[in-house]
Amino acid sequence: MSRSRTRVATASVALAMLLLSACGSQLAPGDVVAAGGTTGGGGVVVGADGQPVVTGDDGMPVTTGTDPGTTSGGDTSGGDTGSDSGPGPQDGSDPGPEEGPDGPPVKAGSCDGFKNGPGITDTTITIGNSSDISGPVPGLFESAQDATKAFVAYFNKSNPDGICGRTLVLKNYDSRTDDPTDQRNHVDACENVFAMVGSMSAFDSGGAAVTEECGLPDLRSAGVTGARQKCATCFGAQSTIAGEVNNVVADHVLKNFPDAAQNAASLYINAGAAAENGQLQPKAMTKRGMRFTVVRGIEVSEFNYAPYVQQLKDEGVGYVQITGAIPQFVRLAQAMTQQGYDPDVFMIDPTAYEPDFISQGGKDVEGVTIYMNFVPFEEASSSPETKLYLDWLQATKPGATPDFFGVFSWSAARLFVETAAKLGGDLNRASLVDAIRKTDNWTANGLHAPQRVGPKHTGECFRLIQVKGGKFVPLGSTKYTCNGITTVS
Incomplete structure (x- = not known):
């Protein structure tokens, strides 16, 4: 069999749970605090430079561009918890957040009739971000908060007039991988921010x-x-709905590996959303024309993957997908190498698109294929918006690693400012929600494949990349393929 490992895992709706499973966490949402976590507070208000902003008794910023001051809620854990050391932007220089590259100006509507409201003063519009910074997996979604902060810095520099004369201010919350904390954060946000962005x-x-x-x-x-x-007022910049499965991967296998398509396997980590998606995906792919002979769960605590590989060999499986996270992807690849098992196709989702996947997997992950719904960072020179994200991320947090979740948090921030600016004097919470509901085929200036944000349906477009020579390289066209959705339950 060829070493063209093409891998399908899970829709991004399950990815958060998979990362927890990969680290051995079996905590229920309500168990996080009891296991040593802490409850969330009022968040931290930061300016474009990522530093705390002086706030009044009502938690609103008193002014912008001042020296670091007090924070609302007294909770400093929600701020920038990462290191500010490391390499600078891609060109080797080390600009501060006020010296990053400009992007295209945001088109604004008339500001006639603009009224202040929750999170809006005469000089600022405060947005919030609630992401998992602490908890069982420290820094789990810190990249989402980093990307949102980077966009705020970029926007304030590139658009000195802001939105109707108001500068963006970001209030960071730590959701701590915990449902009750997520609730407390949003209770606070209801009173103190205009909108939540990039969480x-x-x-x-x-x-x-x-x-x-x-x-x-x-x-x-x-x-x-x-x-x-x-939630009627909630939208994902990456539009994913459980049970709606993109057809691109199944069609790729059916066309290029017809024999493997009729003897396929879906392995999944038997925990939370991973277990659900590990079974829903093969159902959808079966409706598309594939045939799965092995659909099997793997316990979170399992480290010996040899029996699973042996079953795949005994069944003569030619296509393998696993729903999990990088440690489990690598573990299965290593077991395959050890047993001399080389399926035609071994497919993974975008969570594998990280340096750790290659550094941990080495030669065992050579030939693995990953499906993607955003521009690979190696192709930033052909995507101005991707380059903006990468450059401003380094400008605001030198040494930060860009990733899948950061891409779509940047996208969410882009969607917010473009929509808010166009509304101009008509901007309020209700008008913003109404405008987002009408947003379809959103690409954030070509940052990613079209997303059905307003209608809330899974995006229909993917492209493929492959690990070759220890690098991520395109497989086939660098353009997206859009083959529709198969719905299962």
């Missing part, structure tokens, strides 16, 4: 109800739980 949490259902009840716009990197996806 990413493994347990995001806690604040879903209160977010909808107070009419708080919530433009997330992605919605993970059903409660958040159903």
Whole structure:
């Protein structure tokens, strides 16, 4: 069999849970605090430079561009918890956040009739971000918060007039991988921020109800739980709905590996959303014309993958996919090498698109293929928006690693400012939500494949990359393929 390992895993709705599973966490949402976590507070207000902003008794910023001052809520854990050391931007220089590259100016509507409201003063518009920074997996979605902060810095520099004369201010919250904390953060946000932007949490259902009840716009990197996806004022820049499966991967296998398509295997980590998606995906791919002879769960605590590989060999499986995270992807690849098993196709989702996958997997992951719905960072020279994200991420947090979740948090921030600016004097929470509901085929200036943000349907377009020579390289066209969706339950 060829070493063309093409791998399918899970829709991003499950990815947060998979990362927790990969680290051995079996905590229920309510167990996080009891296991040593802490509850969330009022968040931290930061300016474009990532530093705390002076706030008044009402938690609103007193002014911008001042020296670091007090924070609302007294909770400093929600701020920038990462290191500010490391390499600078891609050109080798080390600009501060006020010296990054400019992008295209945001088109604005008339500001006639503009009124202040929750999170809006005469000089600022405060947005919030609630992402998992602490918890069982420290820094789980810190990249989402980093990307949002980077966009705020970029926007304030590139658009000195702001939105109707108001500068963006970001209030960071730590959701701590915990439903009750997510709820508390959004209770605070209802009163103190205009909209939530770029958030990413493994347990995001806690604040879903209160977010909808107070009419708080919530433009997330992605919605993970059903409660958040159903929230009427909540939207994911990456539009993913459980049970809606993109057809691109199945069609790729059916066309290029017809024999493997009729003897396929889906392995999944037997925990949370991983188990659900590990079974839903083969159902959809079967409807598309594939045939799965092995659909099997793997316990989180299992480290010996040899029996699973032996079953694949005994069944003569030619296509393998696994729903999990990088440690499990690598573990299975290593077991395959050890047993001399080389399927035609071994497919993985975009969570594998990280340096750690190659550094941990080495030669065992050579030939693995990954499906993608955003521009690979290696191709940033052909995508101005990708380059903006990468450059401003380094400008605001030197040494930060860009990733899948950061891409869509940047996208959420882009969607927010473009929509808010166009509304101009008509901007309020209700008008923003209404405008987002009408947003379809959103690409964030070509940063990623079209996403059905407003209608809330899974995006239909993917492309493929492959590991060759220890690098991620395109497989086939660098353009997206869009083959529709198969729905299963």
